[in-house]
Amino acid sequence: MAEHDITLTVNGTEHELEVESRTLLVHALRDELGYTGTNVGCETSTCGACTVHLDGDAVKSCTLLAVQADGATVDTVEGLADHGEFHPIQTGFQEEHGLQCGYCTPGMMMTATDLLEENPDPSREEIREGLEGNLCRCTGYQNIVNAVENAAETMGSGAVADGGSVEELAGGDACASDPNAGAETTDRCEVRWPDEGESE
Amino acid sequence: MFPDEFDYHEAESVSEAVDLLEAHAMEETELLAGGHSLLPAMKTGLSSPDVLIDISGVDELRGVSVDGDTLSVGAMTRYSEVLDDDAAHEHAPALTAAIEQLGDRQVRNRGTVGGNLSHADPASDLPGPALVSDATLVVHGPDGERSVPAEEFFFGMYATDIGPSELLVRVELPSADGAVGTYAKKPSPASGYPMVGVSALVATDGDAVSSVRVAANGVMDHGVRLEPVEDALTGETLGDDAIEAAASYAADDLDEAMMMDDLQASAAFRAQLLEVYTKRALQDASERVSASAAAD
Amino acid sequence: MEFSGTFELEGSSVEEVWLALSDPVLVEQSLPGCQFLVEVDDPDPDFDALREETADREVELTGDPEVIAERAFEEENHYAALMQISVGPVNPTFETVVTIDDRDYPKMSAVGEGSSSNSSFEMSSGMTLSETDGGTAVDWETEADVFGKVAQMGQRVVNPVANRVVKRFFSSVEDKLDEQRLSDADVEGDGAESGGTESDRGLVDRVLGRSNDSD
Amino acid sequence: MSIESLDPDDVDAADILGSAIERREDPALITGEAEYTDDIQLPEMLHMAILRSQHGHAEISDVDTGAAEEMDGVVAVYTHDDVADEAVSRDGSLLIPTGWLLDSLRQVDHPVLAKDKVRYQGDAIAVVVAEDRYVAHDATNAIDVDYERLDASADPDAALDGEAGQLHDDAEGNVAFDWEIGDEERTEEAFDDAAHTVSLDLENQLLIANAMEPRAAVADYHPGTDELDVFMTSQNPHLHRLLMSGVIGHPEHKLRVKAPDVGGGFGCKIHHYADEALVALVARDLERPVKWTSTRTEGYKTDAPGRGHVTTAELAMDDDGNITGLRVDTKANLGAYLSTFAPAVPTYLYGTLLSGQYDIPAIHASVTGAYTNVPPVDAYRGAGRPEASFLVERLASLGAREAGIDPAEFRKKNFVPDNAFPYQTQVAVEYDSGEYGKPMEKALETVDYDAFRERQEEAREEGRYLGIGFSCYIEACGLAPSELAGQLGAQAGLWESSLVRFHPSGTVTAFCGTSGHGQGHGTTYAQIVANELGIPYEDVEVVEGDTDEIPQGMGTYGSRSAAVGGSALVKSSQKLVEKAREIAAHQLEADPADVEFEGGEFGVSGTDRSLGIKEIAQQSYLAHDMPDDMEPGLEATSFYDPDNFVFPFGTHVAVVEVDPESGEIEFENYVAVDDVGNQINPKIVEGQIHGGVAQGIGQALYEGAVYDGNAQLLTGSMQDYAVPKSLHIPDMETESTVTPCPHNPLGVKGVGEAGTIAAPQAVVNAVTDALEPFGVDTVEMPMTAERVWNAVNEQATADGGDAADATDADTATDADADTGGEN
Structure with a gap:
């Protein structure tokens, strides 16, 4: 049985672990490291419940070997909120009733933040297209689309009103002031917020 | 699991x-x-x-570059990286049009151009664009590199000209040189793979079609050029009538007995979709040509 | 599901093709992914033992009808085959047992069952040979049922794969017939098509699978 | 169109009931803090995997587990004989029970592990317990099973015709039951006398629930106390405890079933399956915690599918288009064994709803239940009611076409009149309240119906095909009362139990025997209790889904939670208030009859003397000054058994455009007007409608379990079975009317299934309306592009015309439209 020593930086914390060749990233996250917020809904890479960010991009963590992610930065739903302050996508989901059972929600939010990073002001159609890799069986998607619009609005308007200060928008200055903040933390902030230049 | x-x-x-x-x-x-x-x-x-x-981490297999009139896409270049590349849109519009509709967001962040072409799933989205772009697939083996034209690369279902100790290293696409590339796809509602996907690359001279290449994915056990459509459209004025007439030839050279026939769509319906989606791919091209003419 | 088709073998007579298709060795070597094909007594053979037995056996293609007659398929006999079906990254190996149902020149039919770790199949096939302008036509039909993982997950590939296997099989048979014809050019006269004495007749009948009363 | 949600802090206590406040469940769910069953990690925990049949129907001659047992990391392998060992099973039946009996029902054994025969692909043959998930999976592959394959069928018609071979010795001809309802003779007369009749052959396809969280269980046994804890994805832990205790031979009071966070159910987590019982059984045997989580492909083979009807239905009308009779004959697919509520679904949950919203004087329905080689079929969102509503509303559209009356008019003229409530149908049930014209009018207004017909005509002239489809559905939820359910065959009561408990400091915990899995009970129940007790919403915590915390319960299904569970909470709250009133009267030195309770305050009428309920709570625990003979403490338990079902209703309208060339359907609009009685939280109601409609659209356009002739599932993964994606579901307009339920204290009717019941026929009716020029009057679900294209072509071929030639069809349209009219 082939074992590999790998390093994963999950939500800013570095973990060293031993995995089999065949261990899927999602199982490493859930079973080995205890990040159970990332869910598993299928084995055909269809449902997107397992979506996390790998080096800043939304990927299906059930379709990656843990060993492939060696050395990478992984961001999961547990890393979205910042010291109890919700990320706008989380607020959007709560305010718009964008979830019912909540099982698809972590993956849905991780895809949505990836979408908003690329397209800070998507149309409803673009949101639906952006989320086609995530299945939800409860909401009929309408309130999920509303939730993403809500988040886009918060992020967009905040950026404009405040002149685009990422730190202030994040509900604090965690990114700027955290003495331990390494590259990962910065990455996370970038993932959450459109660049100043793009926010207009 | x-x-x-x-x-x-x-x-x-x-x-x-x-x-x-x-x-x-x-x-x-x-x-x-x-x-x-x-x-x-x-x-x-x-x-x-x-x-x-x-091989996903092999640096020399990643990236998009332009060398003279040729766009080169490393086999391990991710779909999203191709879409982020302006040169790819400019020189290989048929490829980028198909990638935009390929899989879903997460898949595009992770899947690679070379992986897709090597896998040669009959329902892949990229064989069609490779064919219409007249791409060359460069394969590396123990004896070094060799180049295979897209026309000769796909053998059938999951079968290509890649030998046992070889791997695809890059795809070379001659620049579209201003031609318009489109992709019209009928995805399976479950898997998102095309039941039919039609790729078109259309160049015009004034109102007339100076060159057109059309190819389909998902219909046969590998991507196929639709030459009767190309022949019918070449030299014609790119408009609804010519497109409709040309699209009606879409299935002419294809043996319906050998068409993909599965739960998602019967062969007969695929033949029908092929005509409809050929029309849509060409209509889209026509609209883009008009739009760029208007912009000029 | 049912498949059928016609394959034309250029330049070979009906009897040559029949001879070829009667030869387990030629069939073994023509079937894509076939690791061995051997006659067995037990319709439920021990494949592990067969794997060992066949590991270093020596079998050769031949055009010699006498050799073929010795090993030709016979009605009601069982044949064990280890078949790897390769579809892209999917390569299940099926332990397969085929029983010849009916073998009456120029028709042959067989039933078979195969199983892998998580899938299985059952099939019943028939073929009829007929003479054409340039050679021989093989009309074949197969009814196959697939069970387990392949049925659940691989539905869309079963049909094209079956077609491909058949196509490659007959192409390979055609090639082998051509090769054989070239190598046998100097032993002309020994072939089945030469007819011969009364005792030879029995041999030819055996090879051709002609029943005694059908002559 | 969309309801705006409110921060509960911004809502006055008096307004909390009926406010669209944000859900309190969400923070845990959006941060990853929620704990679903597979998230549970216990020390020394083992993983279980299940080997299932490769065949739809086969004898098993041998199961060789030797190689699996020898694998590193494998702790145990069990076959049927292993679990049957008394040391493992104790005195458990090892048979999955049925919770609903019918007179004609032929019950069959359903062993937790197949003994010598498998009857569907999900039938479990052996279980492996190993140190990790991967090894457990590997070991199932190492088990060698000798099968003798038998004929199989997934189709009820074929199974009844003998094409599947005999599944069970105890069910000759694969007949599970024969059942009928209504008056056959009177119905026959209605058809004899009819001026118009229409007939429809339809298949209501098998659907797979596809809750996003697969089924899972973790069992943890404590040998010292003989207590067995089972954490599982359940919609009804108490029922699972009851049934499981018999299956595995564990005393009910030593068995705890807890539903942690549950990722959706839609019916498929109501039933008692073999798998969860096996987890409990092996954990007890091995004395180590054991986890099993279904993979998705495993779920496709084992989760109880729903629907599965093959039906012929006919409608009789008089000259004026008044419906005079309805006749239905259904073959219902029950699958390989009887699931928990299986016999009730195609009978009492189906036949009793066949009157729809209409005043139909004669109805007769006969249903034959068939054993087939698919997973045991049971309730899936709607359960029986969508099947009824579908055929009634399809017949209404066909009937209108036949009678030459506009489909909306046809419905309106046949509605049960407003003054006829309570309305006794011809199929046993009595509708509690209704005003069926209200949602219809609102829907017509929302879609601007008159303008639509004009647009439709114009579009047809351009070769574009628009269609509108109506669905005037009725649903019955909160199945009740228990006495009636018992007469109909239920093996359980259908009440709900709750406990409302004040803490001495003035906060409240409310316990309810329902078990939510995404519906937001934590929020809505707190709204109910806060309102009843007149205390702040945030002072109420809701507890559900744990048999150790809550005395008894019946769970969440059949849209019963608000109507029955919510009412039970009202009842407990009221009991509690009565006790508090006596304490207040005692301390205020007043007659309890003179003490009024309002806004959380007990006041003596005509004075300014009052005490708050929180103060009374504190006093009740201090117990320093209580009325004579009164026990200390302030809490109340109740069992609420409703007088009747509740009958929500509404009108849904789909507007589509169909491309006859590609068979593709696009939504132009979808309008849902629902009357679910009073709404506790309109935002949650809206969300339930959205999700329900999406599942209904899924049935109409995308979903369906497809089996081959050997009962092999061909749609066995999410790559093959189309669960609708974001791009497949349109934005919907939701509206409501309010007709309170007259017989429960909240006036609520239930909303969980309404959308799913309403949507399919709205979509099918819209598509057939669009394709009317082509002579298409029906398309089977799911209406894939290919089926639509075929329908257009077949019809064109039948007429000798050219399908693609839209111009010819236009001419026909105009003529038809004139007679069809917009009157």
């Missing part, structure tokens, strides 16, 4: 990948690129290779 056991090797370079392929020639060995076809097959128990050789 649980792949069987295997040995994992990460190749650092193309030559290391070839060495690994040769070293494991007696075992069931698969190359791991984006993994979005292979890993699902392994998780559902359909595939259980003994050895995986991960």
Whole structure:
């Protein structure tokens, strides 16, 4: 049985672990490291419940070997909120009733933040297209689309009103002031917020 | 959900990948690129290779570059990287049009152009664009590189001209040189793979079609050029009537008995969709030509 | 599901093709993914033992009808085959047992069952040979049922794969017939098509699978 | 169109009931803090995997587990004989029970592990317990099973015709039951006398629930106390405890079933399956915690599918288009064994709803239940009611076409009149309240119906095909009362139990025997209790889904939670208030009859003397000054058994455009007007409608379990079975009317299934309306592009015309439209 020593930086914390060749990233996250917020809904890479960010991009963590992610930065739903302050996508989901059972929600939010990073002001159609890799069986998607619009609005308007200060928008200055903040933390902030230049 | 056991090797370079392929020639060995076809097959128990050789991290296989009139896409270039590249849109519009509709956001962040073409799923989105772009696929093996025209690369279902110890290293696409590239796709509602996907590359001279190449995915066991459509449209004025007439020839050279016929669509319906989506791909091209003419 | 088709073998007579298709060795070597094909007594053979037995056996293609007659398929006999069906990254190996149902020149039919770790199949096939302008036409039909993982997950590939296997099989048979014809050019006269004495007749009948009363 | 949600802090206590406040469940769910069953990690925990049949129907001659047992990391392998060992099973039946009996029902054994025969692909043959998930999976592959394959069928018609072979010795001809309802003779007369009749052959396809969280269980046994804890994805832990205790031979009071966070159910987590019982059984045997989580492909083979009807239905009308009779004959697919509520679904949950919203004087329905080689079929969102509503509303559209009356008019003229409530149908049930014209009018207004017909005509002239489809559905939820359910065959009561408990400091915990899995009970129940007790919403905590915390319960299904569970909470709250009133009267030195309770305050009428309920709570625990003979403490338990079902209703309208060339359907609009009685939280109601409609659209356009002739599932993964994606579901307009339920204290009717019941026929009716020019009057679900294209072509071929030639069809349209009219 082939074992590999790998390093994963999950939500800013570095973990060293031993995995089999065949261990899927999602199982490493859930079973080995205890990040159970990332869910598993299928084995055909269809449902997107397992979506996390790998080096800043939304990927299906059930379709990656843990060993492939060696050395990478992984961001999961547990890393979205910042010291109890919700990320706008989380607020959007709560305010718009964008979830019912909540099982698809972590993956849905991780895809949505990836979408908003690329397209800070998507149309409803673009949101639906952006989320086609995530299945939800409860909401009929309408309130999920509303939730993403809500988040886009918060992020967009905040950026404009405040002149685009990422730190202030994040509900604090965690990114700027955290003495331990390494590259990962910065990455996370970038993932959450459109660049100043793009926010207009 | 649980792949069987295997040995994992990460190749650092193309030559290391070839060495690994040769070293494991007696075992069931698969190359791991984006993994979005292979890993699902392994998780559902359909595939259980003994050895995986991960080539996704080989730097020399990644990236888009332009050399003269040729756009070169490294085999391990992710779909999203192609879409982020302006040169790719400019020189290979048929390819980028198809990639925009390929898989979903997460798949595009991880899947690779080379993985797609090597896998040669009959329902892949990229063989069509490779054919209409007159792409050359460059394969590397123990004896070095060789180039295979797209027309000769696809053998059939999951079968290509890549030999046992070879790997696809890049795709070279002659610049579209201002031609308009489009892709019209009828996805399976479950898998998102095309029941039919039609790729078109259309160049015009004034109102007339100076050159047109059309190819379809998902219809036969590999991507196919639709030459009767091309012949019917070449020299015609690019408008609804000419498009409708040309699209009606879409299935003419195809043997319906050999068409893909499965739960998602029967062969007869695929033939119908082929006509409809050929029309849509060409209409889209026509609209883009008009739009760019208006912009000029 | 049902498949059928016609394959034309250029330049070979009906009897040549029949001879070829009667030869387990030629069939073994023509079937894509076939690791061995051997006659067995037990319709439920031990494949592990067969794997060992066949590991270093030596079998050769031949055009010699006498050799073929010795090993030709016979009605009601069972044959064990280890078949790896390769579809892209999917390569299940099926332990297969085929029983010849009916073998009456120029028709042959067989039933078979195969199983892998998580899938299985059952099939019943028939073929009829007929003479054409340039050679021989093989009309074949197969009814196959697939069970387990392949049925659940691989539905869309079963049909094209079956077609491909058949196509490659007959192409390979055609090639082998051509090769054989070239190598046998100097032993002309020994072939089945030469007819011969009364005792030879029995041999030819045996090879051709002609029943005694059908002559 | 969309309801705006409110921060509960911004809502006055008096307004909390009926406010669209944000859900309190969400923070845990959006941060990853929620704990679903597979998230549970216990020390020394083992993983279980299940080997299932490769065949739809086969004898098993041998199971060789030797190689699996020898694998590193494998702790145990069990076959049927292993679990049957008394040391493992104790005195458990090892048979999955049925919770609903019918007079004609032929019950069959359903062993937790197949003994010598498998009857569907999900039938479990052996279980492996190993140190990790991967090894457990590997070991199932190492088990060698010798099968003798038998004929199989997934189709009820074929199974009844003998094409599947005999599944069970005890069910000759694969007949599970024969059942009928209504008056056959009177119905026959209605058809004899009819001026118009229409007939429809339809298949209501098998659907797979596809809750996003697969089924899972973790069992943990404590040998010292003989207590067995089972954490599982359940919609009804108490029922699972009751049934499981018999299956595995564990005393009910030593068995705890807890539903942690549950990722959706849609019916498929109501039933008692073999798998969860096996987890409990092996954990007890091995004395180590054991986890099993279904993979998705495993779920496709084992989760109880729903629907599965093959039906012929006919409608009789008089000259004026008044419906005079309805006749239905259904073959219902029950699958390989009887699931928990299986016999009730195609009978009492189906036949009793066949009157729809209409005043139909004669109805007769006969249903034959068939054993087939698919997973045991049971309730899936709607359960029986969508099947009824579908055929009634399809017949209404066909009937209108036949009678030459506009489909909306036809419905209106046949509605049960407003003054006829309570309305006794011809199929046993009595509708509690209704005003069926209200949602219809609102829907017509929302879609601007008159303008639509004009647009439709114009579009047809341009070769574009628009269609509108109506669905005037009725649903019955909160199945009740228990006495009636018992007479109909239920093996359980259908009440609900709750406990409302004040803490001495003035906060409240409310316990309810329902078990939510995404519906937001934590929020809505707190709204109910806060309102009843007149205390702040945030002072109420809701507890559900744990048999150790809550005395008894019946769970969440059949849209019963608000109507029955919510009412039970009202009842407990009221009991509690009565006790508090006596304490207040005692301390205020007043007659309890003179003490009024309002806004959380007990006041003596005509004075300014008052005490708050929180103060009374504190006093009740201090117990320093209580009325004579009164026990200390302030809490109340109740069992609420409703007088009747509740009958929500509404009108849904789909507007589509169909491309006859590609068979593709696009939504132009989808309008849902629902009357679910009073709404506790309109935002949650809206969300339930959205999700329900999406599942209904899924049935109409995308979903369906497809089996081959050997009962092999061909749609066995999410790559093959189309669960609708974001791009497949349109934005919907939701509206409501309010007709309170007259017989429960909240006036609520239930909303969980309404959308799913309403949507399919709205979509099918819209598509057939669009394709009317082509002579298409029906398309089977799911209406894939290919089926639509075929329908257009077949019809064109039948007429000798050219399908693609839209111009010819236009001419026909105009003529038809004139007679069809917009009157």
